[in-house]
Amino acid sequence: MLSEFELIARHFARSPRAESHGVALGVGDDCALLTPSAGCQLAVSVDTSVAEVHFPADAPASAIGHRALAVALSDLAAMGATPRWCLMALSLPDVDDAWLAEFAAGFHALCEQSGVTLVGGDVTRGELAISVTVHGEVPSGTALARDAARPGEALAVTGSLGGANAGLKAWRAGERDLTRPLLARYLLPQPRLDAGQALRGLASAAIDLSDGLLPDLGHLCEASGVGADLDAAALPLADGLIKALGEEGAHRAALAGGDDYELLVSLPLAALEQARARLAEIGVVLTVIGTCSATPGVRGVTTVDGWQHFPRGET
Amino acid sequence: MLSEFELIARHFARSPRAESHGVALGVGDDCALLTPSAGCQLAVSVDTSVAEVHFPADAPASAIGHRALAVALSDLAAMGATPRWCLMALSLPDVDDAWLAEFAAGFHALCEQSGVTLVGGDVTRGELAISVTVHGEVPSGTALARDAARPGEALAVTGSLGGANAGLKAWRAGERDLTRPLLARYLLPQPRLDAGQALRGLASAAIDLSDGLLPDLGHLCEASGVGADLDAAALPLADGLIKALGEEGAHRAALAGGDDYELLVSLPLAALEQARARLAEIGVVLTVIGTCSATPGVRGVTTVDGWQHFPRGET
Numbered sequence: 168m169l170s171e172f173e174l175i176a177r178h179f180a181r182s183p184r185a186e187s188h189g190v191a192l193g194v195g196d197d198c199a200l201l202t203p204s205a206g207c208q209l210a211v212s213v214d215t216s217v218a219e220v221h222f223p224a225d226a227p228a229s230a231i232g233h234r235a236l237a238v239a240l241s242d243l244a245a246m247g248a249t250p251r252w253c254l255m256a257l258s259l260p261d262v263d264d265a266w267l268a269e270f271a272a273g274f275h276a277l278c279e280q281s282g283v284t285l286v287g288g289d290v291t292r293g294e295l296a297i298s299v300t301v302h303g304e305v306p307s308g309t310a311l312a313r314d315a316a317r318p319g320e321a322l323a324v325t326g327s328l329g330g331a332n333a334g335l336k337a338w339r340a341g342e343r344d345l346t347r348p349l350l351a352r353y354l355l356p357q358p359r360l361d362a363g364q365a366l367r368g369l370a371s372a373a374i375d376l377s378d379g380l381l382p383d384l385g386h387l388c389e390a391s392g393v394g395a396d397l398d399a400a401a402l403p404l405a406d407g408l409i410k411a412l413g414e415e416g417a418h419r420a421a422l423a424g425g426d427d428y429e430l431l432v433s434l435p436l437a438a439l440e441q442a443r444a445r446l447a448e449i450g451v452v453l454t455v456i457g458t459c460s461a462t463p464g465v466r467g468v469t470t471v472d473g474w475q476h477f478p479r480g481e482t
Numbered sequence: 483m484l485s486e487f488e489l490i491a492r493h494f495a496r497s498p499r500a501e502s503h504g505v506a507l508g509v510g511d512d513c514a515l516l517t518p519s520a521g522c523q524l525a526v527s528v529d530t531s532v533a534e535v536h537f538p539a540d541a542p543a544s545a546i547g548h549r550a551l552a553v554a555l556s557d558l559a560a561m562g563a564t565p566r567w568c569l570m571a572l573s574l575p576d577v578d579d580a581w582l583a584e585f586a587a588g589f590h591a592l593c594e595q596s597g598v599t600l601v602g603g604d605v606t607r608g609e610l611a612i613s614v615t616v617h618g619e620v621p622s623g624t625a626l627a628r629d630a631a632r633p634g635e636a637l638a639v640t641g642s643l644g645g646a647n648a649g650l651k652a653w654r655a656g657e658r659d660l661t662r663p664l665l666a667r668y669l670l671p672q673p674r675l676d677a678g679q680a681l682r683g684l685a686s687a688a689i690d691l692s693d694g695l696l697p698d699l700g701h702l703c704e705a706s707g708v709g710a711d712l713d714a715a716a717l718p719l720a721d722g723l724i725k726a727l728g729e730e731g732a733h734r735a736a737l738a739g740g741d742d743y744e745l746l747v748s749l750p751l752a753a754l755e756q757a758r759a760r761l762a763e764i765g766v767v768l769t770v771i772g773t774c775s776a777t778p779g780v781r782g783v784t785t786v787d788g789w790q791h792f793p794r795g796e797t
Contacts, residue, residue, distance in 0.1 A: 197628065198558060212512060245512035248513065
């Protein structure tokens, strides 16, 4: 087995552009040294992706690398933060150089796309798992937390829902063509970073949809001390979702499927038009799906029969 | 199984002192929000501890919690950084509430002792492994990197060497009394945080001793482009080391044993007296063990017969 140092050096060396990204010292020393921006708060989160729990172990290595970073970046999106730096703790059962090269390519491509620089890591032997710690920045006081939704505000989601769940089902049915949009929604999620930043100053509260609309709405409502009246007919279903899963299956996937990594936000009605305009500029649709209520609980979902609380471990 | 959210809420909730520690938003939202100090650089590192690779799975849970954080903090010590915040990605094969409570107690106690606040985490099901990301701060430009050791400087180590290796052997031989100093050196390492900060402005380069003196000296020499002349007779052996391992075993443990988490520093001869005085104030002994050389390679170790390059995975 290659030593940890050789692995890191070969596949995860410091990007040549690091100096211009607030990185005084990158991969290879005891710590990375970073220069935070004046007037900003640091938004930090860690997410672990475990093979066969969060993704199929036999998915393409580049998709595994992309996805492990994407789910972590989605938390930055939900705060309205601008991505800056990340660290990766990688656990591998064995060393396959070709696999690692492909994994690193998927990871680095999303780093490049999202403007995040890999500044540190640790490689250990164990079952395949990837923990990614991400760092973003927000002008102080402007982050979108979960706890500030207020009764009377609109509840809205970016993009479309249910696609990742249909993609998961397609993968299980043997589909392997990652150019298929639903499968790509599951294996190559695109964190809504630009949308999160665009909603700063407009949305009161935000959360990313990782567990599913209903459970994540539950987290937002609980943190804010509000309830919700949903309009189930308004849910923006992913293209092809009804064809793939049928009418009921599509609504079930949209409500409880998980892994869509869209943003759910609460915002004053007066801010809605401007929010839609800002998102339209970056090609993102914002759909109102309900209203925050002073009455606890979630109403308006006629299919609430227990299945909406699928645990995260469903994958 | 308890949900991830319940686990985090129960054992790793935000410390009541968080607000006074630069934490605007702690555990429980999509991200933590942190306020970096003006004029400081951020030192960041991640370390993964895997059961049966880095620690015995049947060690006391509190020691596992302590140790997982300690090895990460040791990287901050090696940069001279002041600890601020940490995040933990915890992978558990199953949920044992008593084990988790004890694990959290060990983790939190070292948080308290070292002034670090837990601001985020992720809990997944898998083999027992703990990834800890630590954040520290240094006044800009004062961090102790690995690459600035210069020929003619003194090479010195804090504290004593070899104790952790003797403790590992004692554990394997059935010793379970954590009040025994050598076993404690292995299972309850104390990161040299105060010493690292005290050496800012005096040491040219530093590294923490995780792999062992010879491999870590190799990393420092390689990064700095220097060699080293060691004085093997000067190595500060841990108390009781010769009694535990014999004369040759003691020297072998001190040179290659790993897990001591002392600091190895290079510093100008002119700074030696002041460095010793500063460390004496905090009860830490600094021992000169050799000299940096312009000639590559490590000399002066008469027992170089191959065993000094024990891989990290020895544990």
